[in-house]
């Protein structure tokens with residue numbers, strides 16, 4: 342809990358340093374269809390054309406289609422060799438490493454009128470009263486899998502009420518065989534041991550990556566270093582997650598299922614070719630890789646929405662992520678976490694009320710159709 346204590350400070354700093362927000366959206370991956378050619382030396386023109394068609398369809402099936410396109414309704418997807426984890430919440434507990442049964446905050450539900458698929462879904466609820474009793478509450482289910490160099494994670498989330506969003510939300514962690522220290526606030530993870538990121542929601546209901554890795558920047562100095570006396574010296578050295586929030590996002594709609602998918606690629610050791618990206622309802626929203634997008638670092642945030650602070654430099658192409666120094670470090674766990682902190686929830690509640698909104702005392706998030714895979718999943722068809 343000591344580590345979590347420092348996270349509270351972090352939110353104040355983050356809120357204080359939140360800057361510009363305007364239009365423009367980042368690019369994303371296009372889908373490339375690999376059209377086959379046919380070796381047709383001994384066949385007729387008609388045969389060739391049929392062969393080409395058949396090969397093309399086979400290639401679309403095997404290479405180009407997302408998992409969702411290949412498995413309509415997600416039927417049979419769980420058995421695909423690219424799938425590391427699958428839960429449509431139709432079979433109760435037992436698929437996650439933890440928990441194995443309902444907890445005070447996390448409960449399996451059965452209601453076809455609400456569920457995204459079938460009748461089962463997962464409900465996370467943390468109330469204001471819960472936070473009065475316990476300052477830090479993590480409502481989380483977690484699962485590990487064999488380490489991989491590239492990961493896709495799709496799930497559906499639904500926010501039924503106007504309420505403070507979690508202090509930090511869902512997490513992807515990468516590590517070597519023994520490293521299990523993701524979530525440790527204000528701690529730079531060693532490059533040959535692990536790295537991790539949260540996928541967060543701010544009070545405007547838009548998303549950002551919050552990333553810890555061995556080359557993460559400190560919030561102390563304007564240039565991300567932690568040298569006392571530096572330009573913009575904040576007077577104390579700290580390392581909280583580096584923030585990547587794509588501009589121009591539409592806030593998620595209230596009480597509707599939203600399809601979220603993220604992608605993370607570990608770098609080749611010694612190179613800056615690590616990548617992060619996410620899609621909302623199948624549309625690319627943010628992508629961070631060597632050379633893209635253009636932006637400006639200030640302390641521990643990469644701003645892609647322009648800047649007007651005094652130390653603001655010209656936007657430059659993002660340098661890419663050097664997430665790890667060893668190939669032993671791979672993606673190994675996802676945590677469907679909603680982590681609340683009493684102080685930040687109270688500040689978020691006040692900010693929402695100041696906008697004239699009626700704020701629920703119940704901070705609820707619903708989840709359904711979770712898939713983790715080594716290739717693009719896409720939204721359920």
Ligand SMILES: [Ca+2]
Nearest residue numbers: 429458459461
């Ligand atoms: Ca379901």
